[in-house]
Amino acid sequence: xxxxxxxxxxxxxxxxxxxxxxxxxxxxxxxxxxxxxxxxxxxxxxxxxxxxxxxxxxxxxxxxxxxxxxxxxxxxxxxxxxxxxxxxxxxxxxxxxxxxxxxxxxxxxxxxxxxxxxxxxxxxxxxxxxxxxxxxxxxxxxxxxxxxxxxxxxxxxxxxxx
Numbered sequence: 001x002x003x004x005x006x007x008x009x010x011x012x013x014x015x016x017x018x019x020x021x022x023x024x025x026x027x028x029x030x031x032x033x034x035x036x037x038x039x040x041x042x043x044x045x046x047x048x049x050x051x052x053x054x055x056x057x058x059x060x061x062x063x064x065x066x067x068x069x070x071x072x073x074x075x076x077x078x079x080x081x082x083x084x085x086x087x088x089x090x091x092x093x094x095x096x097x098x099x100x101x102x103x104x105x106x107x108x109x110x111x112x113x114x115x116x117x118x119x120x121x122x123x124x125x126x127x128x129x130x131x132x133x134x135x136x137x138x139x140x141x142x143x144x145x146x147x148x149x150x151x152x153x154x155x156x157x158x159x160x161x162x
Contacts, residue, residue: 002058004091006066009053017053017065018044024064024081031117032141053079056095058086066095074146075103077112096128100147111146 009017021044022035029035049067056064064082068075077099082092096110103110110130114121122132122143131149136142 002089002091003060004094005057005060006054007057009048009050009055009065011050013050013053013055013062014044014048016055016062017048020065020081020083023083024087028115028118032115056080056082056086056091058089058091063091068099070106071108074109074111075099075106077110093124093128096124100128103147109146109148111144113142113144116141116143 018041022040026035029040052067052069054066054068055062056066063086065079067077067079069078070076077096080092080095100110111133112125112130113136114125116135122145125145130145130147132143133146133149134144136144
């Protein structure tokens, strides 16, 4: 059994998080937009928020990142990324199950957005009880998923896609 933990991200984690994003999401981003290193670095520089991001650890080793927003009516999973070396070990599922439990206790839905090309993530979210509620973005490349199958599919103004 893997010992899963979370620690607050610090400014020193910026480069780790960029390389993690490239390893975990690079193939999906390439499939949709193409990978432009300079553009991705710019996006990362604008999005990286150490005070709001957490580093996922597995057996004491940095394994990924997590960004969750607690909103009035929903818990929004803004980003969960695991390095490929740590995928398919139950880490993501365990963390999401914890978020589902927390959201239920607080009377909130759990919602997220996922790229339509990311079939593996969609399958995981469906297994965990989330439902597709809308497609949005250019040519519907993004899918909004929620624990509430009747939730309106309004994307937030600034969405990070997982």
